[in-house]
Structure formats: C-alpha cells, structure tokens
Amino acid sequence: MNRKYNPHEIEEKWQLYWEKEKTYRVTEDPDKKKYYLLEMFPYPSGNIHMGHVRNYTIGDVVARYKKMMGFNVLHPMGWDSFGMPAENAAIEHGIHPSVWTNENIEHMRKQLKRMGFSYDWDRELSTCEPEYYKWEQLFFVWMYEKGLVYKKGGVVNWCSTCQTVLANEQVEAGLCWRCGNEVTEKHLDQWFFKITDYVEELLEYCDKLSGWPERVLTMQKNWIGKSHGCEIVFPMADTDDVIKVFTTRQDTIYGATFMLIAAEHPLVMELAKGKSCEGEVSEFVERVKRQDRMVRTSDYYEKEGVFLDAYCLNPVTEEKMPIYAANFVLADYGTGCVMAVPTHDQRDFEFAEKYELPLVVVIDNPESPLVAETMTEAYVDEGILINSGPFDGMENLKALDNIAEHLESIGRGSKTTEYRLRDWGISRQRYWGAPIPIINCDKCGAVPVPEEDLPVVLPRNVELTGEGGSPIVRLDSFVNTTCPNCGGPAKRETDTMDTFVESSWYFDRFCSADCDSKPGLERKKTDYWMPVDQYIGGIEHAILHLLYARFFTKMLRDFGVLGIDEPFTNLLTQGMVCKETTRCKQHGFLLPDEVKEGNCIHCGKPVTIGKTEKMSKSLKNVVDPDYLIKKYGADTARMFCLFAAPPERDLEWSDQGVDGSFRFLGRVWRIVMDYLEDIAEIEPFNDATELEGDLKNLNKKIHQTIKRVTRDIEGRFHFNTAISAVMELVNTLYQTPRPEKGDGTALSVIKKAIESVIILLFPIVPHITEELWEIIGGKEKLSDISWPSYDEEIASEEKITIVLQVNGKVRSRIEVSADESDDTIKEIARNDERIQKFIGDKAILKEIYVPKKLVNIVVK
C-alpha cells in the first residue's frame, strides 16, 4: 500500500465517523474530572472567517488534549443569533431576519463541521429562539422584582430620516451611517440593569481571577474606575441652598476659587432663571448638547463656559466663588458639579486663564516655589500645603484624610467613593432581539409579564423597511394586550434587549441545553460543569461581554440558580489574524486573488503592498477558509493557524507558510507509508532492551518530544513550539538509517516513533492522524486513546555539553558524561587547549561553575 495524502477524502471520512458515532457527546460523569472548554460563540454572519478558524482551532486542540488526558470534556457550540446585521439584510434584500439568520447558521455549521472541531453538537443553541430567550425574560422578571431593573429617561442617537435609534458606532462624525443625515438626540425611557449593585464584588474579584491576562483585568478595573474622595458641600452665597461636589483632591480645597457645573445639569438653568444672563446661558447649554454628539470623535475640545451670575462660598475659606456652566464637566459623574482649583488642575487652569479667574497656590513645589502670577500650567505633582490654614506645612497626600475629617467635623463634607461604571442600558429600539417582558398600563405603570405567560415571543409576521423604527411598534396584535394587574387595556413594551444579554449566560445554558423547565438551567448540571475552565476569544470583548457575563453569574448565583461566583476560571485572548493589504491605483483595495504576480488582474498595473492589518472585508485582505480547505484541507489550515504564532499574539498570514504546513503533513504521511510494510506486524518499542547509536538517539528523541509537547500544550498553550518539537522528531526519523527488514528491535523503535508522531499531532490535525493510525493498524480509534507518557531518564542526555568561558565569553565547549563530577569538569575546563590559550599567563581571579552548564574563568 502506498497511497497519496488526500486530505479531502480522509477528512470527510472521519468527520462523518465522528458525527455518526457522536464521539464528542458528553454527559455528567461524577467519576471523571470535568473540563469545560468554551470558545466565544459566533454571530451567524453567513461565513466563518479566519478569526473563527484560529479561535476555534486553538480551543479544539485544548479540548482534544484534555480529553486524552482523561478529562470529561464539555466543548459546545452555538449561535449569538440576535442582532442588527439580520435587520440590515432584511432591509436590503427583503428577506426576513429569521430566515436570513437560520440560513447562515446552516451554512456556518457545515463550515465548522468541515474544520473537524470536536463539538458536542447535541448542545447547540441559538439565542434567537424562544426556547432560549424565554429564560432570559424570566431572569428579567426576577430582576424587576428584586429592583435590579429600572426605567430611566436617557438620551439616544436618533436619525429622524430613518426613524431609528443608532448605536454609537453608527454615528459617523455626527451623521447617520446609512442616510448621511444629521443625528440628533432623543429622550427615551430606557431599561437599565443595575450592574452597579455588584460593582464592588466585580472589582474585588478582579484580584482573584489569577487565570486571566493581566491586561484584561486592568481594562476591567479601569472601566469600573473606583476612586476614593470626598463629597463637599458648598453653601450658596445668597440663599440657603448648597452645591455638592465630588472630589478626590480635597487637599486642594483652600485653592478652590470657582465652581463648575455640567452644562446639561438642571441646576444650570435653575440658577440662571430670570437673570439677565438667562438667554446667553440657555443658548450655551443647547450648543453644548449639540456639540456633544460630534466631540466624542475629536481629540481636542476647547474649554468653554458661561457665568451664571451666582456665587457660592468656599466652605473652608468662606471666599465667594463664581459659578459657571462648563462644557467639559460630565453630568453623570459624581454630582455633575466640580470645585475648580486652577493652580493644581490643568483643565481648571485653562478655564481660569480664559475667563480671568483668581489663582491661589495651595501646594508648593518643594524644589522651586510657585508663584501664581507666573504659572503657565497647573502644578499637579506632590508638594507641601500652603495657604491652607491649619494644614500648612503638611505633605499634600498625607493631608487628604485630615482635611476630609475636618470637613466632616464642620458638617461640610463626607468621605465617599465614586465609580466610573454606569448601569447597563439594555433597551434597543430594534426588532431583531429578545422582547422585554413588560406591559405598560396607563393605570398601573410598567407591569412585568407574569412568569406563566412567558415567553413573550417576538412576532415574525413583520416587514422591515428601514423606516419608522421597529416594525413591532405598529403591530397591533403584538402591542395591544391587557394589564396583568388590573385587566384593563395595556400596551406591550416594544423595546428589545441588548444582544449582550444573551451572551451573558449562554455558557450556563450549554450545561443543560435542552432543559425546558424553570429556570432553564439545571442546577445539578451547572454545578457539575461550571465554571468554564478555559474560555477563549478575542480581546475586543475584554470589557463589556466579560463584565456583563460576570455580573449575570453573580446575579444568578444570588437567585439560587448557580453555585459559583465567577464564570470563567481561565481566559485566553487570542490575537487577530492579519494580512498585508494590496492596492491598485485604479481599482482600490484588491482581494488576494485579484493580484497576479504583483499586478492587478483588472488593469495589469502593478499593485502597492500596504501595511499588515487585521483581515477585514473593507481592506479586502481576507483569506477565505473555504478556499483554504479546498486547496489544502482542514488539517493544513489548523496546522498553520497554530504554527505561525503563539495564540495570544497576532498572526500574520503567509501563503508560503501555509504551503510549508501542508508540506510537513505530506512529509509525515510519506514516512509512515515508507515504513508501512516493515512495521505492520511489529509492536512498538517498550524500553525493555538496551539500545545503541542512532536507535538510542531516536528513542531518546521520542521521550524528549513527548515531554516538550506536553509541557508546551499543558502549561501555556504554545502550540507553535509543540509543533516544532514534533517536526524535530520527524526530522530525526528521516535521518535515522533505515533498519534491515528482519531487525525487529530497530523496527519497533521506528514504530514507536511513528506512533508518537501520530498521537502527539492528533489534537492539532485530527483527520490525517486518525487515518494514519488506522492504516498502521491501531486497534482503538485515536480519539479514544490517552496522551502518551515519557520516561524522564530516557529523555535525559547522558552526554552534556559544558560551555567554557573566559571573562564571560564563550571560548570552547566540552562534552562530558552527565554524571561526571564537578571537580573533574572544572579540571578538564582549565586544561582545555583553547582555554589555556586565552588564559595565557594571566592570573586566574575567579572560577564560576554552573552545574552541568558552564565554567567561566575570570582572569586579569
């Protein structure tokens, strides 16, 4: 038998086999240690892309490896199937979102199966199905009862032409991405999840998630943005009212010379009311509100304000402080009011310069005293307090507490904590999402849909035109209902939920995907499987998705549904798949197959090679996984994705690199075919006999390779070096002289080497290895085989190379047997001819010996 490597035939054969045998179906098994491996599920956009291929290949290797290590591995897959692209497709192509979505799922499922991923497809879920989102609606109702959901007026981006709400990323320089009209803001009642109730726990656990990348945790901590400070009360100069501010810099209170209020703050118009400045102020406020839309994208924002013709008093100096409305103060952070200390805050400094407001230095620079009149920027470093009454002479940082206490004692302040994190606005004025289970009654207000009436099914008999907002708003049969409370006529909520809600608990649902009784999650099963042992996905979800999922986990725990605090024990954020861009002067960005020998296929002119960027449709630097599978097969695609870079780093696509991976698989295939007849009846070497020369060397290499591959996969997911190790073993195999046909011992070592290559490569390239395993007569299926072990002694070298240095420079190397005594090694080193040459007649000052590694002789 001497067949050629035909990836398609064997890949489809084994995929069919795994599917038929349900090889990767799992159930809870209390006798086995569980391992829950999860990759972030995809949005069914229609086609898998290289990012998916990479993400899911990484996961698949770990899943298969863990299974071989004896774990009961849960490795599920599903679809994050609500969301806007379906609506856009409906508008553009007149196809219903559900039809479009399900067609995409069909196609993508086929693509994933063609990659040979080891999913338990029996657990497949799709979030746009009522069987899924009904439980989410149940959670919503529970949250409502517990006060974890509330409705609040909020501002949204609104396109009056499209009659629709736009997400921030759909607003391009203040214009609607679709029609190009100006985006305005609209006040709408929106539903919020009270994630801030869990803010402390979310922050605290950041320090306990030792299996997460540091940068993700920092991003989450920054996003939560906890700061300790003080709420300080400023009395109004002329009335009994007060203005409260939040500050972390109460040490600068004696330097607060004016007050700033966010332009949108209601207090602004209140203060200006009836005064001569009212007109000017309201004009300013309106302008800032409009500006706010655009400014998010611009990097420089001129600080502006308007005097409100009002004063308050500095609570410690009793000095009068003019009050301004300002464009750079945030209305929803702290109290929306800020005490301005121009000498020690750069923003306040710029503002004071512009409006000629007084400067009082209260922290002096210990190196060169500050003079208010000559300052060109705020002094924001540490220093010694001056002009600060009883606190003069103290170091400013040390005075923070004292000043806070002082303010408390005079009843003008208290220590507080602020967070940057806001509650999670989940209302979307969109059709393709899970309906919010609320009924609005004129008499009773918002009433949650009774549990027994769930799910509120999203009606499918609608037509999307892109105008007039969500079509269910006009669907009387949906909207008109009766109030569950009073029985009177009422209207259903037509907002749907943010799709981040579905992805906040899908990993729980995978544990009991077919559960149809309340609450849709079987406690016994989630207790067995959760938390996810290894979660893998893109860094782009470092903040929102992961934070929301953590929040949901804690909340469901408090509902008694889950028994865990955190959903993901270990997190791996894989890098992006990048490729160089190619561009033709005339035809713009070109797809890889629009370029032939450096020229554009449309006009024949040379193309310019641009910089390497994340693969994206708009840059056309994409490689189609289907094409790759067609040309090389899934195993090559998997192999290249793993070999080209470690998983957490960006992967630069290289067609030649793919070729190289394919060649390697061919090399493996050929060596097996080459030895096939000779080793057919031979048992693999069992380390019972003593070996010599090349065979001993090969056997040692086998053990070393198992060791390295195990370490590289187990500890750090460095599949690239794991593959290198196997490549070395294959190279050694090629270099080992071919044994005589009758030489049973030699052939048994060869067989052992071949088996090892096959088994070690199985998690990476499962098809070719299953096939080779079958061809060489493996009795079990490879997918049922355990990970091989190695013998540390056989793996160790008996001859070691000792590096000889003189003054830290490598001058010679010697080979000694591994058990040679230290003294002898040093002796040999000193007498080494080349070392002698470098020592000459110089005096030996020192001799450093690193056991089994090197000798360094220091001379002068």
Add this chain to the structure above:
RNA sequence: GCCUGGGUGGCGGAACUGGUAGACGCAAGGGACUUAAAAUCCCUCGGUGCUUGACACUGUGAGGGUUCGAUUCCCUCCCCAGGCACCA
C-alpha cells in the same frame, strides 16, 4: 496624556527560574534523483573582517547600570500595537 502589551536574521518566530542567542518553519543558495521539469531527499544560511579557521570582532530598538556573565533584572529614552481618554 495615562494604562497594558511588544521591538530578536531577508521573514514568522525559539531561548524553562540571569548561563551555548537565532530551535522549528518560510524565503534564498547549492547538491542528489530525473531525458527534463515538478515533487521529493540532503547540505548551507545574522553581520563584518581576514590569516578561510576548532578564527577574530560584532550582534536581541538606543544609551547607561547591576553581575564573572544580561534577549532575560534596574533606570532613562525612542518606536509600534491595543485600551482608556476632560472621571474632578
């Protein structure tokens, strides 16, 4: 501006806790096989210099430092990528 990562051959990348820099692969060059080509198998491959060697010097973004010894630790700076960005 702040916070994370990261800068190593022509390229992707190795180097475990300070101890042989460049594993493995790609590209390139050479050889073998072949009527020939492809495929395959084997060899060479950081730079410079010459006395062409078991040679010398140099080399991990730049400059300093610690050390017998630094890609690895410390300080300063430059560049790249990502995140946050008026959060008081």
